[in-house]
Amino acid sequence: MESSATDSDAPDLVCQLDNVQGMVDALTAARWKRQQDAVIEISEHGMVVIVEETSCLQAKVYLQRELFIRYEYGAQGRPRLGVSLGLFVDCLNTFSAPGHSNTIEIQYPGPDMQLLLKSVDSLDASIYAEIRTRIPDTISWDYNFEPAGSTPLTFTVKTAALKEAIDDLEWPGASIQITVQPNPPSVTFRGDGHGDLQIDFMYYANADLLLAFHCDRQVSYRYKYKFLRATTSNIPGSVIRDNRGSKLTIGRGGLLKVQHLVSVARTSTSHTHIDSTGYQHPSRIAYIEFFVKPEEDEDTADD
């Protein structure tokens, strides 16, 4: 580990957050199974929580410093620490009592390299936690996302519709083919397994479902259903309630990027109106990105 903690008293990070539930929601979106090791990377810009599975699926939750009411970064380099995602979320969740304002302070490292959490808004009732961290594994593959051609292949779909479509595809299961074509502009999810099921999003017919669409040539890739499902299985209710959209981009080699936005605004000041693209003041949004590798044995329709 870095020796920064030993020669100066200042911890690498001290930050305060006034909406614990928002952070719980954002991190929950990346929980697709019980036991998951997460790597937290701390920088002057905020925190990134990274989870991955068998070199095929990676999730990144960006908690930018603007989400925090206080963010004091005192490290050299970018400290990385490993925690159990489930434990971290369950622990944060105990700080989030309904009907109370919950301001917490997060500090790293503690005297024994722990991640320290404590509630700071009440003198007579306080909650504290120390989570043991471990030296993180190296990220096994670099999800270097590059656009597939000169123009990006991308579409934005209502998160609720995306989740529903992927949930429906559970029945055929196995692997799902995603086809994006310019003429007619549409996105097709097709599952072949125990049976076959095809779900089409037509850009002109479903303008309120398919919010944006950029595609100049047809591409088609297959993805493992269980990885595709992980991208929407734990989407927090607030995302559906806020009527947000998710952006999907197909990059070089068929690498699929799925982006969600989760509000971390304080409930008392939450916006009453959010327009259809789910745009809200960016400082109060946590970004979640999933990267899904395509199945390799598939011959693709385009490069």
Next chain:
Amino acid sequence: MKFKAFLTENGVNLLEKRFLPALDRMGKICHLYLTRDHAIFLHNLLNGDGIQSVAQFRREALFDDYRISSQNEDRIAFAVDVSLLHRALRSSVSICTEFGSGPTANRLHIKLVKKLPANSSQPMPFLTFETKGFKSAVIQDVPISKPLSRAHLLELQTALDAAQDLPPTLVQVPDLNQLQSFVDRMKHIGELLNVSITKYGELHMQISTTFITLGAEFRQLLVIGEQADAPVEDRNLSAQARSSRAILRGDAQSVQVSVKHFAKSLCYHLAKPDCAFYGIAPQGACLTVIFQFFIPGSRQMDKSISLHCRLPVLDPGSS
């Protein structure tokens, strides 16, 4: 052996809306122990390892025209399924309110009977609810165990007497709902909960596993019984440090209980108590939770109802 009584309106409200739902959460089967003056619902008093719970009502709190007789100093006890009791009561109440009229017409009669059930040659004991509607009478029979023998009843009475000792220091929990939501979330973290209570009015709870330590501390709580002033020099220490110093000083006690038991004890908020106190019995024998009820519209304690439970202390060495 005879028991019959009329449930008062207040008694119906207490049982149907508040106590039976709470007792049902504590455990499916309980003992109902009836004496000349009291009706007592008891959980786990005879079989040692769960939470012991005692809900005691003076007979006037639930009944009028209360008649009991037995060869055992007019005491009767039997085991009953709380959810069946609740269902029978709920349905009797709905018939009462639907058809009843006048002050006497909709009274709910409860009695102990022995009947021959269908397809059986053995008469069985039942607790029967009888409701007279406009043109009909509805009878609901709740099956119960055979009444306890003299020896078992004595055993129950002894256990009940033993469960009455008060912890030397009790602290009042300010907000049961808040505590419950916290403990419900804590359940995911670990199974063993360390609870320490100081004479300074502090309640400190902590779960500690290999990967995480998670705790909550409530300070400035109302203390009943032995109390002391918190040392000034401890004021700025962490919760953990303060509670271990208080234990060394003899001003605090600490026990380890199951998180599940702790969460279960909080289900008694369904009985809508007006306040709750936590205390540790002498020698750390158990963690006691005492719920108090006020006379409606006052801040005075209603002495006709008492509810408390005792959480078994887990031996840290054995698990």
